Amino acid sequence: MSTTIRTTCPYCGVGCGVIAARPDEAGDWVVTGDPDHPANFGKLCVKGSTLMETVGLDGRLLHPEMDGRRVGWDSALDRVAEQFSATIAEHGPDSVAFYVSGQLLTEDYYVANKLMKGFIGSGNIDTNSRLCMSSTVAGHVRAFGSDTVPGCYEDIEQADLVVLVGSNAAWCHPVVFQRLLAAKTRRPELCIVVIDPRRTATAECADLHLAIRPGSDAVLFNGLAAHLKGEEAEVECGVPLEQIVTFFSWFAETEKTVTLWSQGINQSTSGTDKVDSIINCHLITGRIGRPGMGPFSLTGQPNAMGGREVGGLANMLAAHMGFDEASVDRVGRFWTAPRMATRPGLKAVDLFRAVSEGRIKALWIMATNPAVSLPEADLVRAAMAACPFVVVSDCEADTDTARLAHLRLPALAWGEKDGTVTNSERRISRQRPFLPAPGEARGDWWIISQVASRMGFGEAFAYAGPGEIFREHCRLTGFENQGSRDLDLSGLEDTDYATLAPIQWPVRQPGRGTARMFADGRFYHADRKARRVEVTPRPPAALANPEFPLILNTGRTRDQWHTMTRTGRSPRLAAHAPEPSLAIHPADAARFGLADNALARVSGRRASAVLRVALDAGQRPGEVFAPIHWTDRTASGAVVGSLIDAAVDPVSGQPELKHAPVRVEPF
Ligand code: SF4
Numbered sequence: 117m118s119t120t121i122r123t124t125c126p127y128c129g130v131g132c133g134v135i136a137a138r139p140d141e142a143g144d145w146v147v148t149g150d151p152d153h154p155a156n157f158g159k160l161c162v163k164g165s166t167l168m169e170t171v172g173l174d175g176r177l178l179h180p181e182m183d184g185r186r187v188g189w190d191s192a193l194d195r196v197a198e199q200f201s202a203t204i205a206e207h208g209p210d211s212v213a214f215y216v217s218g219q220l221l222t223e224d225y226y227v228a229n230k231l232m233k234g235f236i237g238s239g240n241i242d243t244n245s246r247l248c249m250s251s252t253v254a255g256h257v258r259a260f261g262s263d264t265v266p267g268c269y270e271d272i273e274q275a276d277l278v279v280l281v282g283s284n285a286a287w288c289h290p291v292v293f294q295r296l297l298a299a300k301t302r303r304p305e306l307c308i309v310v311i312d313p314r315r316t317a318t319a320e321c322a323d324l325h326l327a328i329r330p331g332s333d334a335v336l337f338n339g340l341a342a343h344l345k346g347e348e349a350e351v352e353c354g355v356p357l358e359q360i361v362t363f364f365s366w367f368a369e370t371e372k373t374v375t376l377w378s379q380g381i382n383q384s385t386s387g388t389d390k391v392d393s394i395i396n397c398h399l400i401t402g403r404i405g406r407p408g409m410g411p412f413s414l415t416g417q418p419n420a421m422g423g424r425e426v427g428g429l430a431n432m433l434a435a436h437m438g439f440d441e442a443s444v445d446r447v448g449r450f451w452t453a454p455r456m457a458t459r460p461g462l463k464a465v466d467l468f469r470a471v472s473e474g475r476i477k478a479l480w481i482m483a484t485n486p487a488v489s490l491p492e493a494d495l496v497r498a499a500m501a502a503c504p505f506v507v508v509s510d511c512e513a514d515t516d517t518a519r520l521a522h523l524r525l526p527a528l529a530w531g532e533k534d535g536t537v538t539n540s541e542r543r544i545s546r547q548r549p550f551l552p553a554p555g556e557a558r559g560d561w562w563i564i565s566q567v568a569s570r571m572g573f574g575e576a577f578a579y580a581g582p583g584e585i586f587r588e589h590c591r592l593t594g595f596e597n598q599g600s601r602d603l604d605l606s607g608l609e610d611t612d613y614a615t616l617a618p619i620q621w622p623v624r625q626p627g628r629g630t631a632r633m634f635a636d637g638r639f640y641h642a643d644r645k646a647r648r649v650e651v652t653p654r655p656p657a658a659l660a661n662p663e664f665p666l667i668l669n670t671g672r673t674r675d676q677w678h679t680m681t682r683t684g685r686s687p688r689l690a691a692h693a694p695e696p697s698l699a700i701h702p703a704d705a706a707r708f709g710l711a712d713n714a715l716a717r718v719s720g721r722r723a724s725a726v727l728r729v730a731l732d733a734g735q736r737p738g739e740v741f742a743p744i745h746w747t748d749r750t751a752s753g754a755v756v757g758s759l760i761d762a763a764v765d766p767v768s769g770q771p772e773l774k775h776a777p778v779r780v781e782p783f
Contacts, residue, residue, distance in 0.1 A: 117141070121550040122150055124537055125164045126219065126530040127677050129415030130291045131539025132156035132164055133618065136531070136550045144168075145531075145550060153618055155269065155539055161290035162675055162689065167530070169686035171551060177513040177526040178555025189556060192523060193563070196480070197570030199505045203478040204236060209455065213240035213467050213476045216428055217484035218248060218417030221535030221547060223582040224560035225419070226426040226589045228482065229434055231564055232461075233427060234453035235573045239439070239461025240476070242430040244484045245423050246464040246769060248416040251382040253424060253432075254768040255391025256413075258649050259399070260634070261641035262602040263424055263436060267374065267410035268541040268620065268631045273299040274408035277370040279309045279363075281333060281394065282380015282774075286317035287674040289378070289414050289540075297321060307370070309363055311336065312380060313669065314699075314741060315734030324362060327736055329354030330667060330775055333381060334653040337393035340364055344400045354736075367397065372408035379416060379671065383774045385657045388767040392649035399648050405634035414540050421538035425603055425621075426589060430461035431769075435593040436603040450595050451576065463769030464490065465762045472499035480507040482560060483527065485679045487516040488747040491771045493757030494723050509563055512681045516747050516755075526557040530682075533559050535582045536616070542630075544608075545618040561585055583613035594624075602633065602640055656775035657763035660738065664777035666704065667739045668718065670756050671774070676745040683745075696756075698727040698780070699741040705731055708780050715783035718742065720759035720776055726783050740780065744773075 118139050125132040133153020138145045147167050151158035180192035203211050214232050216225060225243075232241040256263045272278055273295055285293040300306045300321075310322035311333065319325040328336060332353035339351030343364045351360050367373060375398065381390045395411045403409035415421050427434035437443035439460055448456040462470055468486065470476045472495060479500070487497045500506055500520040508521035511529035518524055527533075531551040538544050561582055568577040579585050587609055594606025607623035608616070620629040638644040660667055675692040677683040684690070698716050710716050712731040717724050718740070727742055735741060742756050760776040 119550070121548050122546070123548045123550070124418070124545040125160065125167070126418050126547070127163050128289055129417060129420060129540040130155055130289050131418065131537060131543060131545055132160055132291050133545060134160065134164060134167065153545070155541070155543060155618070156291045159291050159294060163677060163683060166686045166688050169688060170682045171529070171531050172685060173554050174685070175513055176511060176529070176554060176557070177518070177524055178557060179526060180556065181524045183522060192525060193566045193570055195523060196507055196567045200236070200478050200567070201571050203505070207477060209236050209238035210240060210461070211476060212236060212238065212478040213462065213470070214480045214482065215464065215467060215484065215486060216241060216243045216423070216482045218243060218245045218420040218423055219483040220423065220560055221419060221533060221537060221582070222422035222426055222589065223535040223585040224482070224564065225423045225428045226434070226585055227561045227564045227568070227577065227579070229427040230451060231568045231573070231577070233433060233457040234448065234451040235455060235568060235571070235576065237455030237457055239430050239457040239459060240467065241428065241461060242464045242467050243423050243428040244464070244486070244489060245417060245420040245428060247383070247489065247771060247773065248379070248420050249382050249413060250429060250463075250770045251384065251387025251765055251768040252391050252413040253429065254388040254765075255395060258388070259392055259395045259647055260639045262639070264602045264633050264640070265413060265540065265542055266404050266633045267412050269295060270631065271374050271408050271410055271412065272296050272376070275306065275372045275374040276408070277307045277309065277366055277373040279311065279367070279373065279375040280318055281311040281375060281377040283376055283378035283414055284312065284316040284318045284671065285376065285378070285414060286321065288416070288672050292414065293318065307366060309366065313736050313739060317674070319734070324359065324366070326355050326359050326363060330669065330739060331384065331656040332653070333390045334386060334393040334651050336360070337390070337397055338651060338653060340367060341393070341396045341400055344368055344397060371403065373403055374408065374410055374412055376412050376414055378414045380774060382770055383772060384770070385763050385765050385772045386654045387765045387770050389649070389651040389654070393651045396648045396651070399646050405632050407632070410632075418539075419537040421540065421542065422536065425538060430463050430467070435589070436601055446596055447592070450592050463764070465764050465769065465771055468496045468499050471503050476503065478505040479503050480509070481517055481521070482509045485515045485517045485681065485747070487520060488679045488755055488757055489744065491757055491760040491762040491773060492722070493755050509560060511557065515679070515681055525563055526555060527563065528553055528557050528559050532557065535561070536586060538621070542620045543618050544621060546616050586613055657772055658761060658775070658777050660777050664720070664779050666778050666780060668720070668759060668776040668778045669739055669741045669774045670744050670760070671741065673743045673745065676743070678745065679747050680745045693743070696727050696743050696746040697730040699730050699732040699735050700780070701735040701737045702731045702733060703737050704740070705729060709782050710780060716780050717783040718759060718778050718780050720778050721761065723755070723758035725756055725759060740778070
């Protein structure tokens, strides 16, 4: 008998619907795009369409392992609970931490956050989403009083001008970008402006490409804001004045304008300011909350948004509440929490610094690989190696991070796990299992709940399944809400979890999602008004200098994902870029004696990586680009994160991953 399961792609924040189907019990599963899913209407990019090449059991962690030996679940869970409890008893709740992931499902995230913030009593749970969009969260909260994405994907198709800033959407959010290009084919008058130091695949499709100097985004958008207000402004950001004049006049004259941004804005020591400099231009013109217009952050990860919803960031509580006294009290009463955290915990970079300084003595890392992905990755590894107790729960056995763990717990992977994710347009979709759980692997929510139970909190964590957790999360969003908070899922409390169809929050009444926010001009500050945040542009933390004369920008390639633990399994995906390369302008290559295709050593203050030279006239002279994906687990030995200093945005805590001084030399 044929079987069809509707689920969601586990990669980028576009959140495409996927159908997994097989003709009979003996047949192979095949995935295709879900024609009924409103994010993608049947389309998938190459990563989504090769998902079945990535689900094999080679390299999977299938059994709990303690100090390198296989153990039973009971021993493993007892050990985690005992070690965390003993550490808390001796050193207090802030001596332990969780570092989690935008790969977790909302239900997993919810339980982890509840355990740390309501029962352990510390804010020390942060997520790799800190590296992804925490500057946008902070920018939203300052401007709107809430972390709210105002619009939806349809706005991109309905706009007459789409501005992409620091976003190579053609590679990083491919299906949304295809929707934009299809709209432009239907309406060639739709203008696309790309603002990016690099001539990317996205920039190739633009009517206007502003290759601004890295870090000068706020200068440009402050200038635009002044222009929109009829003021004189001097705008120096490394591009010809005519281009700036054209961009400003297009923006000023085009009512239906959407501005999209991504990591090029967020991953900066002034990321929050950059976000607000963009939002300011939409607030000045009133272009927000209406069809075809608005500021729009493209989320990097499949569930970065879901993590934000349940409090996966150390500075948020749960259900989009902060650490104000009323919210702490409200959440504490809802959870009947014995020990509520009353202040924010440590953000990612500070959290690992606390590990290295011995202040964090027990650390649990879930579904992420910080030994590669964080800046100063070499120091992160050293910190983990020195930490008295490190737990890693993951579906992979041999990540760079898992190798440093005392205890490894096998988690379910995509295709096996069950829950929800939220995409960039606030749309909640189900991830449903269609493959059997391999070995002894279990869902993350189950693992966390079992540990909570062994720590003495069993009653509050006695969940029968993810559906029960989802309903509790929905109830919390509606608890004492009365329209005072943006995230409200009270209309989903009684929904049938098994058949839950994709829907955009807030959902205040059953079956009624919300495509656009702020259409009524009311925001979530106490006076219900938005704020235009005064932004003073700042340069990046570290500039090129005689010892390190080039600026390294980092990002994704088209066909790989994060540290390649999944996409690295697919030969088709590997074919696009089989090894990491260093994109460099031909003039810089000549200056430093590098030939196309030769190997180059790239050095930062504390480490080096060896990369294949790729001459690229689309690079600005003085700047190079390298992908983030490769690790020393792969043949290249290139851990780009080790080249980058851990300078962070003072508001959001997001690291500056796109502006690191380096030098290059032939290898
Ligand atoms: Fe998956 Fe993103 Fe590709 Fe859609 S665009 S198939 S969500 S990787």
